Amino acid sequence: MNRRKIDVILSAALITVSLIILTNDKLVEGGMETELGSMFVPRLIAVFILIFSGTIGIQSLVKLKKREKLTIHEHINTTGFGGVGIYFSIFILYWLASPHLGFLVATPFVILAIAYLLGGRNWILIGIMSVIVPILIYYGCSQYLRVFLPTWSLS
Numbered sequence: 001m002n003r004r005k006i007d008v009i010l011s012a013a014l015i016t017v018s019l020i021i022l023t024n025d026k027l028v029e030g031g032m033e034t035e036l037g038s039m040f041v042p043r044l045i046a047v048f049i050l051i052f053s054g055t056i057g058i059q060s061l062v063k064l065k066k067r068e069k070l071t072i073h074e075h076i077n078t079t080g081f082g083g084v085g086i087y088f089s090i091f092i093l094y095w096l097a098s099p100h101l102g103f104l105v106a107t108p109f110v111i112l113a114i115a116y117l118l119g120g121r122n123w124i125l126i127g128i129m130s131v132i133v134p135i136l137i138y139y140g141c142s143q144y145l146r147v148f149l150p151t152w153s154l155s
Contacts, residue, residue, distance in 0.1 A: 002070065004060040011057025014049050021046035041145060086117060103149035107134040 021042055090113050098106040111130035120126045141147040 004064050004070070007060035008057050008064065011053040011060070014053035015057070018046040018050040018053070022050075083117065087114070090114065090117075099150045100153060101150075102152040104134055104138055105152060107137075 025039065090110060094106055094110045108130040111133065112126065115126045115130070138149055141149055
């Protein structure tokens with residue numbers, strides 16, 4: 001299966017959804033009202049999705065137009081679903097463990113496990129990022145969004 005074609009199709013779908021979120025004011029009823037408005041966070045996320053999916057889609061589209069040969073990483077092997085099962089297992093374990101271990105303890109292990117499965121190369125950088133990113137997310141959620149993520153609790 002050609003990953004470039006899948007990237008273009010999924011990018012187009014994500015860009016469409018992001019544009020709907022950015023342009024429609026009637027998507028939220030109620031919700032938590034902050035100084036920034038109840039649509040601030042969805043629109044912020046939509047902007048990031050728009051940027052990231054746009055860059056992925058444009059790169060894949062350019063390679064498709066040039067008819068470049070597929071690299072080994074751009075060919076999706078559809079003969080087995082073992083990897084998908086491992087990803088689902090990791091996320092189910094994370095879902096079950098995070099209420100007890102807390103977001104700050106459980107998340108770095110999940111990031112490291114996913115990086116290992118994806119073939120991460122720079123383990124020092126991956127280790128640093130797996131600690132810094134959860135701390136920034138935890139702080140940002142609690143301070144700015146007033147969303148409190150699970151904390152350590154063995155009860």
